[in-house]
Amino acid sequence: MAEIEIKTAPADFRFPTTNQTRHCFTRYVEFHRCVSAKGDEAAECDKFAKYYRSLCPAEWVDKWNEQRENGTFAGPL
Amino acid sequence: MILRSLECRFLTIALCDAAEPWQLGSQDAATPMMQGIIDLHHDIFFFLILILVFVSRMLVRALWHFNEQTNPIPQRIVHGTTIEIIRTIFPSVILLFIAIPSFALLYSMDGVLVDPAITIKAIGHQWYRTYEYSDYNSSDEQSLTFDSYTIPEDDPELGQSRLLEVDNRVVVPAKTHLRMIVTPADVPHSWAVPSSGVKCDAVPGRSNLTSISVQREGVYYGQCSEIRGTNHAFTPIVVEAVTLKDYADWVSNQLILQTN
Numbered sequence: 464m465a466e467i468e469i470k471t472a473p474a475d476f477r478f479p480t481t482n483q484t485r486h487c488f489t490r491y492v493e494f495h496r497c498v499s500a501k502g503d504e505a506a507e508c509d510k511f512a513k514y515y516r517s518l519c520p521a522e523w524v525d526k527w528n529e530q531r532e533n534g535t536f537a538g539p540l
Numbered sequence: 541m542i543l544r545s546l547e548c549r550f551l552t553i554a555l556c557d558a559a560e561p562w563q564l565g566s567q568d569a570a571t572p573m574m575q576g577i578i579d580l581h582h583d584i585f586f587f588l589i590l591i592l593v594f595v596s597r598m599l600v601r602a603l604w605h606f607n608e609q610t611n612p613i614p615q616r617i618v619h620g621t622t623i624e625i626i627r628t629i630f631p632s633v634i635l636l637f638i639a640i641p642s643f644a645l646l647y648s649m650d651g652v653l654v655d656p657a658i659t660i661k662a663i664g665h666q667w668y669r670t671y672e673y674s675d676y677n678s679s680d681e682q683s684l685t686f687d688s689y690t691i692p693e694d695d696p697e698l699g700q701s702r703l704l705e706v707d708n709r710v711v712v713p714a715k716t717h718l719r720m721i722v723t724p725a726d727v728p729h730s731w732a733v734p735s736s737g738v739k740c741d742a743v744p745g746r747s748n749l750t751s752i753s754v755q756r757e758g759v760y761y762g763q764c765s766e767i768r769g770t771n772h773a774f775t776p777i778v779v780e781a782v783t784l785k786d787y788a789d790w791v792s793n794q795l796i797l798q799t800n
């Protein structure tokens with residue numbers, strides 16, 4: 464790995480407050496909806512994946528991944 | 541000790557980015573936000589002293605002139621329109637002069653709608669912090685994450701501050717817009733760095749955002765400010781601001797280290 468790209472999830476006008484919990488959750492849901500609509504390999508979905516990985520604590524992502532596998536995820540997928 | 545803190549205040553050899561013994565004022569500003577906070581403090585202090593002098597004068601004057609010896613028969617004025625108008629309008633004007641810069645600062649501080657360059661997650665634990673730099677991930681597998689533990693009391697090397705130094709510092713680029721996402725994994729915490737003017741609560745199940753832009757390279761010290769549980773006061777935060785290039789090098793090195 465030579466050069467890293469300094470880039471992160473942009474500010475989102477839907478989430479202008481200090482509380483960014485929903486920002487992270489929404490990006491996670493958006494990614495999985497994108498994947499289920501366009502298939503696993505769709506390149507358009509990559510940006511959503513980058514966004515939620517930047518915004519969500521790893522622990523939350525792990526928990527949600529587990530919940531999706533068990534079919535108990537609370538979000539609209 | 542007093543000399544040292546005076547030195548810190550007036551003879552700026554090195555800027556104050558950590559707490560000093562017997563320190564009275566703020567640490568030196570490293571972000572525009574902290575500069576704004578210090579300026580507001582000074583602005584308000586002007587009015588504070590004005591009010592203190594005025595009220596003390598009235599109080600002393602009243603005690604001096606109106607007592608049993610000098611004025612045995614009290615006057616019974618119960619109403620005075622002019623004085624009542626003045627003493628209503630004048631304090632409101634003072635409050636207005638305090639409120640305007642105060643709100644201006646408040647709203648400039650939650651500049652959430654500026655696109656940041658880097659997102660760093662500070663995850664509070666009892667009694668350490670995990671930092672996640674996930675902008676460079678290519679899967680849900682974390683690629684750059686580390687724990688930041690206090691250096692124990694009997695362990696610091698020469699030049700390290702007691703109970704204020706950590707083993708792994710948070711490295712950030714200077715003069716770059718940073719998004720700090722603050723959340724805990726157990727009890728509430730608070731991510732606070734006085735020099736950068738940031739104190740962001742970490743509430744379980746919620747992630748809070750605070751944006752900072754450190755203006756100069758340096759090492760900034762802070763401590764957890766939501767102290768729940770024994771020894772919780774000893775959870776320091778150390779931010780090391782470097783140039784953007786050094787930051788990029790650091791990230792690539794960390795990525796190589798952590799993936800191997």
Ligand SMILES: [Cu+2]
Pocket residue numbers: 664665728729730764765766767772775
């Ligand atoms: Cu804490």
